[in-house]
Amino acid sequence: MALDWSGKELRHVPRIDSESPLHLNLSGNKLRDVNMPPTVITLSLAGNRLQTLDLEALARQCPRLRELNVDRNRITVIQPGPLRSLRKLSLAGNRVNDMEITGAL
Numbered sequence: 001m002a003l004d005w006s007g008k009e010l011r012h013v014p015r016i017d018s019e020s021p022l023h024l025n026l027s028g029n030k031l032r033d034v035n036m037p038p039t040v041i042t043l044s045l046a047g048n049r050l051q052t053l054d055l056e057a058l059a060r061q062c063p064r065l066r067e068l069n070v071d072r073n074r075i076t077v078i079q080p081g082p083l084r085s086l087r088k089l090s091l092a093g094n095r096v097n098d099m100e101i102t103g104a105l
Helices: 055-061
Strands: 002-004 022-025 040-044 052-054 067-069 077-079 088-090
Touching: 052 055, 055 077
Parallel strands: 002 022, 022 040, 040 067, 052 077, 067 088
Antiparallel strands: none
16 A cells, blocks of 8 residues: 655645555655554655654564655765664755664664
8 A cells, every 4th residue: 555645745644554565655855753553565755854864763663664755855864773674765855963873774
């Protein structure tokens, strides 16, 4: 299932009840933090207001996440986490100052 909630000026992620694999587009909103359902496998958060990318929290929330796009946010810090299923991470247009590389992905 695919949900496109791009450009809706969302400040919070609406509740999603889905048992099927989910492709979620939340780009172009006003999100500062995220809370995702566990079925998300592709996620676009491009063009929001995220300042920190917490990979550990995403690993807990979305254990099957394969693709993550967080381009054009305000990310300066990436907190590492065991996203073992992640195959593609896009961070273009951020100002990452701090990232622990060892075991980050």
